[in-house]
Amino acid sequence: MAAEYDQFFPKATPYEHQAEAMDAIAAALEVGRDVAFEGAPGTGKTLAALAPSLAYAREHDKTVVITTNVHQQMRQFTAEAREIHAETPIRSAVFKGKSSMCHIDVGYEECQVLRDTTRDVVDLETELAELRDKERRLLDDAQSGSESAAEKRQSILQEIEAVEEQIEELEDQHTCKHYRENLTRPGDEFVSWLFDGVRTPEEVYSYAEQRGACGYERLKEGLNGVELVVANYHHLLDPAIRTQFFRWLDRDPEDVIAVFDEAHNVEDAARDHATxxxxxxxxxxxxxxxxxxxxxxxxxxxxxxxxxxxxxxxxxxxxxxxxxxxxxxxxxxxxxxxxxxxxxxxxxxxxxxxxxxxxxxxxxxxxxxxxxxxxEYETAYREGDADTRRxxxxxxxxxxxxxxxxxxxxxxxxxxxxxxxxxxxxxxxxxxxxxxCIPREVTESLFEEVHSTVLMSATLRPFDVLSEVLGLAEPKELAFGLTFPEANRRTFAVNVPPLFASRREDPGIQEVVSNTLRDIVRFTPGNALFFFPSYAEAARYYDHLEDIDGSTFLDEPGVPVEERRQKFVSRSDGVMFTSLWGTLAEGVSFDGEDAQSVAVVGVPYPRLDERSQAVQDAYDEVFGDREENAGWRYAVEIPTVRKTRQAIGRVIRSPEEIGVRALIDRRYTTASRTRMADYSVNTDFPPEERRELVDVEPEKLKYAMLNFFRDHDAWDGEAPHP
Structure with missing residues (x-):
């Protein structure tokens, strides 16, 4: 490993591909080049991106900003930053939105007014103290016989009276006692505490609350010289917030290295920020x-x-x-x-x-x-004539x-x-x-402004489409598949009839799918995780399989799933039914024996409506000269396959784990490339993943699973009989 960044890599030794990735990222940073970095789940992408980025940032006085839109990943970043800090202390900060850190629960506009008014009061009080000190010195001189001191003292007394009147007027207005504490007491103690570890927003809030201060403003005040910031997408993707954020960091854009995790989500997030x-x-x-x-x-x-x-x-x-x-x-x-x-x-x-x-x-x-x-509304709130800032x-x-x-x-x-x-x-x-519809209208300017950007995910390919859609200019492309032993996993493409939306009500197809899922449950020596094109389809098959031996769990829209997830992973016979477009499909790990098989039922295209068609039309117009049917492929097919790859990546998170991944639909099979080429999605998978796909008939899947798990001595007792 290169000496420049090994101090920021807290593990004993890197995986072989981690070392290769760090070398490549370090080289890209030296020339200000962007990086598109795909790595299979559980293979250490975050540290591979952070170590060379932090090394370059320290050497060249820059700041690394790592962002995600997945809450669990924020916690993971914090944990990994703490590992780094334990080996090599770094100045770091973890950011959340102001609303989650405000001690008095006011909105942004109200907070701005409160800050301004409080600062005005404190500034006047400081001025008043200086005037009174000057007046006392002049009084001493006047009493010693100085006529000029007596004249000057009268002028100072008039100034004191004017300032006292100003303070009296402002005291009737809205101020923030927490921010006042920030202004009247030095923040050196906070900064020392902040950089003595890697502090979460909750820890910052608690620390400040105990001292009557504003943690959010203290955090902003302490960012000067910070080396690593963990934040949400909107800190970089929203142009107005980004400008403020860089100002808090006291950095010009070219002094920022931006790292996007789960970067396959940047496309949708950028659209949201521009809408x-x-x-x-x-x-x-x-x-x-x-x-x-x-x-x-x-x-x-x-x-x-x-x-x-x-x-x-x-x-x-x-x-x-x-x-x-x-x-x-x-x-x-x-x-x-x-x-x-x-x-x-x-x-x-x-x-x-x-x-x-x-x-x-x-x-x-x-x-x-x-x-x-x-x-007028700001003035009214500032002067106390309104209780809220309209x-x-x-x-x-x-x-x-x-x-x-x-x-x-x-x-x-x-x-x-x-x-x-x-x-x-x-x-x-x-x-x-x-x-x-066009996300690069948001992202392209960002990539041009910052020093470098590292986009990382388990599912970024095809890179050329990623670059076109987001506006990346010739990024360094890195792709590492699963390096864990291939013998520890099987990935089956199950030849059930294609589950087109128009055929999902067909009783015959439902029976084939139900029987296939029953076999997966029966021949999995542990928990099974099932992803469907929608919550409605998940509920349908949850009902179809209500009589299976095992504990079934249904993830429903609008209902927090964490409690059910915890119950699911605590079982050894659990079956979770969920939507591929729900929260369990990415950013959530099912480690060890939490899940030993995962299935994606159908090709889970999102609901195709006029909005989706508008995106396709826009992509056809912008990218149509590159590829026929660019709208469909760029806007629908590739994002859907990325989602599918994310879902099957929920299992096999370490070299020791074993598991089965099943793609249940004829369109995934190798045979579909010739038999139904217009609908096949097989070629949308990266080459090394295609090579692992094993075509299997639905009635043969149980035998294949039995053989796989039996070869790994996965059953505590006797294996089931087909």
Missing amino acids: RTLTENTLEEASTEAEEVEDSRSGGAIRIFDPFREALIETYEASFDFGDREAVGTNWADVPIANETGRDDLTVAFLNRYEGPDITADLEDAIKLGIVLDE ESQTLQAADFIKRYFEKGEETGQYPTLGVRRDEATGEVYGRAELFN
Whole structure:
């Protein structure tokens, strides 16, 4: 191992591929090159990325920011950072959002005002103390006979009186006692404590709470010179947050090395950060807000807001057939508004209702009014005239509508509506949305700005598609499959009829799948984990297999699964039924005997709707010159196979573990490449994974599993008989 980074590798020796990866990443960092790093689950990707990154950061005075969107991975990063710190002390910080660390539970805008007012009070108190000290010295000089000192003292006394009046006014306003503690007491003790280990946000909160201080602000204040930061995706993917975040780090973008874990999720996360929404309720509040102020610009704002809101309601109401309104649930449901003849239905409905002289001028008036109102709300809260810091609904609505009209027809922008039912009132209401289909509009600028980026995951390939979609410029490509003994695992492609959505109700197909799953349960000497295309399919087969010998567990949407997961892994005969699109498919390890077989039932394509089609269309337009059917392959097929690979990677997490992975659908088989080439997904797997796929007929699977587990003496007693 190279001496430059071995001090940051806390294990006795690296796996062979870890050493190779660290050498490659170190070389890429030297020239500011990005890295696309795929490594099988359980093979040490995090340390392989962190060790050379920390070494380079220390040598060149940079900061490593490692991010994830999976909570369990945040805890894992913290644990691994502690391992590194135990060998070589590093200055590190673990970040969460402000809302999870606020001691008085206020929003961002309120916090900003509280900080500003508190700082003003403390600054004035400091000034007052200095003036009083100066006045005392002048008094001594005056009493000693100095006439000039007496004159100067009178001037100082006038200044003292003015400052006291200012402080008295500010004391009636909102301040934060926790932040005041930060400003009036040095934070050296906190910084020493922070960097004496690797502290979690919960530990920072507790430490500060015991001392009456603000842990979040203390953490921000202590970031200067930090070498490693653990954070969420939004700290890097949201442009506004990123700018602030780098300012807290006291780093220019080129002084940051960004590491993304579970990087196959960056595509969707980037879309989310670029998407904008506006609810019907916000429009109503904006209109009311504008009506209540005496301002010449109010008329323009109202001429925009009222017809836009009426058009929004008219458009989603027109989409309802008989019974649709009653079926609206509490989650947002899309109402497509694309219009092949021109602008979308919402825009057309708005234009038909708008009666003002000039849309552009009215929108500018609305934005200017919103800015004025937002400043007034901040002043009112600062001065104690309001208990909360209001946000201007006028500004929010006007900003969205302006963007909607200016960007809505651009490539990759997908205007749509959504409806949901308010849980409290039971009323149905809607929102307008401008969905961004092209994630590289968010990520490409980030990759260009920072020194280097390391994107790592167990499922990044094909690298060329990753680079195109995210805007990576010729990254160093690293791929390491499972290096654990191949004899300890079997991966079967089970030749059941293709489980197309249109055939899932077929009783014959359900019987074949049920029997196959029964065989997996019976011939697994431990727990079995089953992934399905949806929660509904998971529930279907949970019911079909209710009579099996074993403890069955059903993961349901909207229900926390951790308690069920704990009960499942505590069993030796457990069977978990879940969705491949749920929380158990990635970022959750089933180590040791937690699960000894895993099956993916069908090719679990996500629900294909108009939004999905919009992404496909955008990809076809942007990437169509590279590959035929780029939209389908880039936007649907490859992400689905990545998800499948993530799911089967939940087992076999160490060299000693044994297990079976089963892909239950003809489209996975090697034979499908010739017999049903238009539907086969076999070739979407990396070459080394394809080589391990063993085609097997469903009725033969039990024999194959029996032989495998019997060869490993996996049963405590007698093995089952086929």
